Amino acid sequence: MVFYFESDVALPPVTLFMGVDKHENEDLIKWGWPEDVWFHVDKVSSAHVYLRLRPGQTIDDIPSAVLDDAAQLVKANSIMGNKMNDVDIVYTMWANLKKTQGMDVGQVAFYKEKEVRKIKVAKRINDIVNRLNKTKKEKNIDFRAEREQRDRLEREDKKQLMKQEQERKKDMEKKKKEEAELRSYNSLMSSENMSKYDDGNDSDDFM
Structure with a gap:
């Protein structure tokens, strides 16, 4: 079971989600997406909250208001963190x-500590x-199936891009060949024009 929340503090609205318990969190860790940003209260137990970025978006593109929503949500879903002030949220x-x-x-x-960010x-x-909780929805998700479908679509997109790139290269090669043939033809015509007026005789010899 996964809990979904909608944050409308930015346009377009974004979805935040988290596992209902540590076992669901384990599945989210295993079958997460490369586009997912993970949030957690630093050094104490809490929910694992995720934000899925849009294509082309990076962690630097997350609006500050959305970061605030994610931080408040993960704090509220931490037994210890919810009672504490001045807590750090890592993401x-x-x-x-x-x-x-x-x-x-x-x-x-973490693989790289330097890629972990904090907000207080x-x-x-x-x-x-309360605003986020009003949007709360529960869904049963097949994490593996979702990830495999995501990867399949990505592979298909890459194949399509590769095909387009190959076609572009072929068109460029064809164009270069045509231009080379045209230059060769123009050069030939220029040579013929030059020799057209040369009959091999000295023009000053009238005998």
């Missing part, structure tokens, strides 16, 4: 999450949390 791209043998269910580390939340803002 990073899904691909930076590291899972190794021996880790507890739902526990993660001074206190819970009920207006934000």
Whole structure:
């Protein structure tokens, strides 16, 4: 089961989502998308909240208001974090999450610490949390099937782009060949024109 929330503080609105428990979080870790941004309360237990970026969007493109919504949501869904003020929320791209043998269910580390960002939340803002909770929906998701479909569509797009690139190269080669043939033809015509007026005799010899 996954909980979905809609944040309309930016246009177009974005969807935030999280697993209902640590086992769902484990599936989200395993079958996340490269476009997913992961949020968590730093150093204490909390929900794993995700934001899925749009194609071409990067972590730097997330509006500050959306970051605030994600931070408030993850804080509100942390038993310890919800009671604390001045908590740090860490976030990073899904691909930076590291899972190794021996880790507890739902526990993660990072491949690159320098790619982990932090925002500080001074206190819970009920207006934000209540607004997001009003949009809350529950869905049963086949994480693996969703990821495999995403990858299949990506492969098809890449094949199409490769095909278009090959066709573009063929067109360019054809155009270059035609231009080379045209230059050769023009050169030949110019040579013929030059020799047209040369009959091999000295024009000053009238005998």
